[in-house]
Structure formats: structure tokens, C-alpha cells
Amino acid sequence: MKLTSLDLSKQQIFGELPIELFGLSSLQIVALQENRLSGDVPEGFSSLVGLQYLNLSSNEFTGRIPATYGFP
Structure with a gap:
């Protein structure tokens, strides 16, 4: 069984994203x-090649969105 969906919205999770997430x-x-x-928006999301939906809104991330996401 493979994990295809992860919804942890509105859970009061704090800190940086663990790099283990990008191994899924x-x-x-x-x-x-x-x-x-x-922290910074991690570049690790680019390793999730099947990713169709990503919502990181309303958090406390800093910095720029990595160029690997195709945004200027």
C-alpha cells in the first residue's frame, strides 16, 4: 500500500518540514x-514527481519559492 494523499491541515504543527516527507x-x-x-519552502517537493496538489498556505514559511517549482 502506497501513501498517495497527506492532509495535515489545521493541526497546529510547528517547525520545519522533516526531510522524510520527500521520501514518500x-x-x-x-x-x-x-x-x-x-523555515524556507523546501526544494524537496520537486522530488515528488507525481504531486498534483500542494497547499502550504497560512503557515510561517520565509524566503522565496524554489525555482524548481517553475515560478519566477
């Missing part, structure tokens, strides 16, 4: 909005 290569949906996640 079968993820298609990641919803982490409305938490207290901080």
Missing part, C-alpha cells in the same frame, strides 16, 4: 495549510 514518492496530494510550519 507516491504522494499526489499534500495539504499542510493553516499550521505553524516555518
